[in-house]
Every structure is written in C-alpha cells, then in structure tokens.
Amino acid sequence: MTYDLPYSLVGKRVWVAGSAGMLGSSLCRRLKEEDCEIFDIPRKSLDLCRQLDVEDWMAEKRPHAIFFAAGTVGGIQANQDRPGEFIYDNAMMAINVINSARLFSVEKLLILGSSCIYPRLAKQPMVEKELLTGSLEPTNESYAIAKIAALKLGQAFRRQYGCDIISAIPANLYGPGDKFHPDDGHVIPGLISRIEEKKLRGGTLVIWGTGKPQRDFLFVDDAADALVFLMKKYSDEAEINIGSGNVCSIAELVEILSEIMDFSGPTRFDLEKPDGMPLKQLDISRLTQLGWSSKKSLLDGLKATYRWYCKEVRN
Numbered sequence: 001m002t003y004d005l006p007y008s009l010v011g012k013r014v015w016v017a018g019s020a021g022m023l024g025s026s027l028c029r030r031l032k033e034e035d036c037e038i039f040d041i042p043r044k045s046l047d048l049c050r051q052l053d054v055e056d057w058m059a060e061k062r063p064h065a066i067f068f069a070a071g072t073v074g075g076i077q078a079n080q081d082r083p084g085e086f087i088y089d090n091a092m093m094a095i096n097v098i099n100s101a102r103l104f105s106v107e108k109l110l111i112l113g114s115s116c117i118y119p120r121l122a123k124q125p126m127v128e129k130e131l132l133t134g135s136l137e138p139t140n141e142s143y144a145i146a147k148i149a150a151l152k153l154g155q156a157f158r159r160q161y162g163c164d165i166i167s168a169i170p171a172n173l174y175g176p177g178d179k180f181h182p183d184d185g186h187v188i189p190g191l192i193s194r195i196e197e198k199k200l201r202g203g204t205l206v207i208w209g210t211g212k213p214q215r216d217f218l219f220v221d222d223a224a225d226a227l228v229f230l231m232k233k234y235s236d237e238a239e240i241n242i243g244s245g246n247v248c249s250i251a252e253l254v255e256i257l258s259e260i261m262d263f264s265g266p267t268r269f270d271l272e273k274p275d276g277m278p279l280k281q282l283d284i285s286r287l288t289q290l291g292w293s294s295k296k297s298l299l300d301g302l303k304a305t306y307r308w309y310c311k312e313v314r315n
C-alpha cells in the first residue's frame with residue numbers, strides 16, 4: 001500500500017513521543033525547520049504504558065503525524081540486568097501508541113526498530129530482509145523482541161486497516177542528550193564518563209569485553225534528519241535501515257575518545273563483560289537510493305558529544 005508522496009509536515013500537528021530522550025529531543029530541534037506544530041509531553045505527565053491515558057491524550061490533541069521515539073533503552077549491561085522492564089515497557093508503549101494512531105486516524109506514523117533486532121550472526125552488512133532469519137543476540141533479546149513486535153504490528157495495521165505506518169531501523173545512536181552513566185548507558189557515553197573519572201582521580205580505564213566488536217555509530221542529529229526525510233519521502237511496508245555505512249571497533253573508539261579527551265592513562269579490557277553482537281553493520285543502500293546520507297563524521301560527532309557533555313553534564 002503506497003500513499004501520496006511527498007507527505008507535507010507544513011501546518012501539521014506533530015507528536016514526538018519520547019521527546020525527553022536523546023533522539024526525541026533531537027527530532028524536536030530538527031522539526032523546528034518544518035513549519036509544523038510540535039507536541040512534546042513530558043514522561044511524568046503521560047505514561048505511554050497506560051492504554052487509556054494514551055487514548056485520552058490522542059483524543060484531546062489529535063496529532064496528524066507521530067514520530068514514535070519513546071522507549072526504555074540502555075546499553076548492553078542495562079539490557080542484561082533489566083530484561084523484564086525492556087520487554088514490557090517497549091512492547092506496551094508501542095502497542096498503545098500504534099493502536100491509538102489507528103483509532104484516531106493519524107495520517108502518518110513512523111516507528112523505530114534498532115540494529116539489535118537483526119539475528120546475532122546475520123550476514124553483514126545487514127540488509128532489511130535479514131530480519132527474522134536467525135537467533136537474536138541473547139544480551140538484548142527482550143528489547144529486540146519488543147521492537148520486532150512493534151514493527152510487525154505497524155505492518156499488520158498497514159495491511160489490514162490501511163494505516164500509513166512506516167518503520168526505520170537505526171544504527172547505534174550517540175550524541176547530545178545521551179545517558180552519561182558509567183554502567184547503564186551505551187558504550188560512547190559510558191566511556192566518556194569513565195574516562196573523565198580516570199582523568200580526575202587516576203587509575204586504570206576498564207573497557208568492557210574484548211574491544212573487537214564493531215558498530216555503526218550514527219550521530220543523533222543525522223538520525224533525526226533521516227527520520228524527517230523518511231516521514232516526508234517514504235511510504236511502504238518494508239523497514240528502512242538508517243546508518244552511516246561505516247563501522248568502528250570498540251578498541252578504535254577508545255583511541256579516538258582518548259585523543260579527543262586528552263587521556264593517556266592505563267587501560268584494560270574486562271573479558272568478564274559481554275561483547276554482544278560481534279559486528280553490526282547496516283546495509284544502507286535503500287536509504288541512499290532514496291537520496292539521504294549522513295553528514296557528520298564519527299570524529300566530529302564525538303567532539304560535539306564531548307563538548308555537550310562538558311557543558312551540560314560535567315559542570
């Protein structure tokens with residue numbers, strides 16, 4: 001099922017669900033260029049896990065378009081420690097928002113997967129049709145199952161009810177607004193906060209795992225730009241990967257961050273910690289063919305992220 005394109009956001013009421021998060025806040029910044037009315041409701045005022053509350057909000061606000069960027073997210077450790085929360089919250093939020101979008105005839109809804117929804121040993125770079133061809137990475141199975149359910153629900157509603165629901169699968173995102181927790185967050189904010197601590201107090205920087213896993217790190221403002229692009233230019237059932245097209249190993253990442261942060265202390269790999277998927281490289285051919293590619297290099301993105309951390313978190 002294909003709808004008229006481009007879809008215009010001009011004059012539309014646009015709800016960014018999850019506007020407090022890193023991606024949601026970046027989307028709100030990006031949408032300011034679109035001449036639309038942006039709705040962003042704080043997490044404490046609307047619990048997306050509560051179906052009736054979500055429906056009441058939708059009945060009152062009647063958004064034309066929704067970017068579903070909400071989620072309970074975290075790095076490899078958080079995923080392992082809190083699998084119940086990750087599957088329940090993410091599944092509930094997705095089901096409530098997607099079903100409300102159908103009930104209230106939202107014109108267009110964009111939902112998000114994650115590169116961890118691909119099988120652990122998927123062929124690389126991962127093309128969209130690799131989804132559901134093998135077993136998931138155990139460290140993030142709960143999160144991945146909830147995300148896959150969300151994507152499948154969107155596709156089923158598109159097929160059965162004709163809802164204009166599209167889905168994107170982003171690479172590992174990083175940037176301003178990330179969760180800079182030494183243990184709970186993803187690798188980039190985790191390492192930045194731990195390197196900073198070692199600079200201050202000395203001691204050995206511990207890097208989780210072997211340092212060999214490779215990831216496609218995508219700057220969050222690039223991701224937000226890609227999502228706005230897809231909202232306007234894409235309407236089909238098939239998911240679309242969003243990435244930079246490049247990969248970097250964790251050991252290389254440590255080197256780059258050490259250089260940017262002027263850190264030269266001792267380092268050690270903690271082999272007791274999990275590596276997660278050995279390689280996650282997204283095939284971005286479909287997105288490139290549509291006419292979008294990322295702008296920020298990893299080096300510039302990391303510098304911008306560290307600047308933001310120094311200004312907003314450290315001080």
Ligand code: GFB
Pocket residue numbers: 074075076077079114115116139140143144171172173182183184185186187188190191206207208209210213215250273274275276277
């Ligand atoms: O960022 P991260 O947790 O994402 O970890 P995943 C990436 C790699 O960095 C893993 C290593 O191999 C980690 O072992 N690593 C090294 C560290 N030091 C650190 C550190 O201080 N903190 C963290 N977090 N990792 C997540 C999924 O997996 O990716 C989520 O668990 C989500 O569900 C997200 O999909 C995008 O790519 O391994």
